[in-house]
Amino acid sequence: MGGGVALALAGAGLYAQIEGDRGIPPIASTGDFEISGIEVNATGDNAEAARAAGWREAQRKAWEQLWAKNGLGGGTAPALDAGTLDGMVSAIVVENEQIGPHRYIATLGVIFDRARTGGYLGMQGQVARSAPMLVIPVLYQGGVGSVFETRTPWQKAWAEFRTGESVIDYVRPTGSGADSLLLTEGQITRRSRNWWRMILDEFGAADVVIPIARLQREFPGGPVHGTFSARYGPDNRYLGSFEMTAVSEDKLPAMLNEAVKRIDGLYAAALAAGKLTPDATLVVQPQIDPKLVDEVLAKSGPVAAGPVAGVESAPVAAATTASQTQTFTVQFSTPDAVALDAGLAAVRAVAGVQGATVSSLAIGGMSVIRATYAGDLEALSAGLKAQGWKVTQGAGAIVIRK
Template sequence: MAALRPILPFRPFRRAAVLLAGGTALGLAGLVAGPAILAQIEGERGIAPIASTGDFEVGGIEVNVSGSSAADARAKGWQDAERQAWKKLWETNGMGAGNAPALDPATLDSMVGAVMVEHEEIGPHRYIARLGVRFDRARTGGYLGMRGAVTRSAPLLIIPVVYEGGVASVYETRTPWQRAWAEFHTGESAIDYVRPNGAGPESLLLTEGQLSRRSRAWWRLVLDDFGAADVVMPIARLTREFPGGPIHGTFTARHGPDNRFLGQFEMTAPGDDALPQMLADAVHRLDAIYTQALQRGELAPDSTLTMAPQFDAKQINQILDSLGPVRPRAPDPATPAAAVPGAPGQSAPGTVPAAPAVAAHTVTVQVATPEGTSLDAGLSAVRGVSGVQAVATASVAVGGTSVLRVTYAGELETLAAALRGQGWRVTVGANALSIRK
């Protein structure tokens, strides 16, 4: 009979196993930290917007024609698409339904800049397709009565948000909603859309969480980065009845850093194949809502997003009028003639010798920003100091220290004293200040 071996208790080895696993995890974390960070901005997520001109584009034209050959059927299909697109363009520009002028094929063909194939099926003698037609604005605008300049909005950054399956996405992945806006022909719109590519760091900067931000300092940083004056947020909420079944969409137009509501509508696609067309139609309807808001004056850029100081000319004139005219002071008889105003070598009566101008220079100001409101407070404090000509944000670190570049006409100690007077704790360095509350 074999001797029984003692069974060692398992508990002492449990702690060692945990320590070993913890050490291994730390080592693996150190090895993959760099690639993990890069993985957040790498991958196929950006969709470049199409180049937009002032041409007119009409899509979704259905053709079904026959011909003596496949090439003949296709040529007839394209001619039929041009005629249908011309009638649709005439109606959509408010010229009246059913009364589009009849143009001969040669004239119509000279107005067409391109024919886009959305879907086509070619047979030996049959051509079935869905096409898009682009008309040249210079050749077509005269027929539509558009010879003058078209009023456009200020540059507006667009953040297309889609909610699907309980998840909100902007540029984290390639979504059909992003593609619909990237393929939208903005040249014929009165809205000057600024459409990001969505690749690289843009997928981290422009997220659904940006819609709930109210800090003007944050929005200034984002808008300045894209060269925009304000922001619009077209939102799509997609729900499916069942896989492969109808898709219901609720589309909302919002505007500005306060996420202001402008309009909403609903659409339904019978299946996944019809989803791109539904989203394309939704983009055109949202663009119409924004255009109507522009005409009502509701799409003007938010004045709080402008970094330039605002002056009330009427209030300044009232203050000057209350002071009255400046009268020259009579000379004192005991005053030497050399000191009498108007004497040779002296200034004209009523003038005050100008103080020597102080050259403006750039000062670095570090602001402790444990939260977003701290950055707003620091910016307001620095801008409120007399002699500060400009303030630019060099870097932002919420939970750390943000850096400002300040153009200031004066001494560094004077700037430090002014900030201390506002309740800030100031540390003076070499052409730099560090402030904190």
């Protein structure tokens, strides 16, 4: 009786650790270009006309900034008509706006479609990215460290970060369900490679990055001082740090968003310097005892020099290549949860898929699956086509649709 009560209490305690409104699904990272913080001040015959004029002004200013940042031609951005800009822009993000009867004052973000904008920028080819890196965003505030136990502004900043333009292939957990049990502040102090392998395999990652934020408030609602550091690997190695200050609590989200971009810059610099390579100790190298090999050969008797009659022998190199596992990215549209389940089930149903996890969930947009597959990308594409999916293949990634 007492054992049953203890088991029930333990189960209730475990449920309490994962229940509740936890987790912030990361946005889909499609690689589009985003320019934020565009300030506009426009007028019009009415509120709607003023807003439309403000958005057109934001598109023009964003195009000029995008050209200055990414244009290979240099100099002044080429003048484009409003219709061309409308076709290049995939979304307008309203950061702050004030709408009057004839005036529109706002701070906007403009997202340009990469496929339709890349040609104007003169971009060709693809940028080499890192191996899949699991993100564990740790926040210290009020003397307490947390990751996904509760919703935090640091977790939110990483969930909203558009990773498409980054050279780091981030694997961002949603933070819901068992994530709050597996990924905790205590996890970053563990050194057990077996434990880390289990965690990384669960999320389809090759290694881990640990962005840390420490927030101190002078008084409620007052300045917030932040110390940020970039760490990586199962040994929690240090890469760099910096400090920032938000003048008030309502400016904290903007400061954290900027901090995420700066930490991403630290990881990108580490990748370029050859530091951000997957830890070799996280890869299991099976070892066979030579004595066991000798015993097996002795029991089996002499081995024939040539192939056995009637049996076709396959080259060893081909068998070895076929057995190697690789990690690929599968993107697909998820208008609802049913579409998400259908895409995940389709990937898992392909013969040779050893694991498939959702690395980026976007209901109403494009979700991303990280698939571990024993074979090459062409074979994975063929397996999905056999199920009736239309497949568009890229470098290490495919897009599927019905």
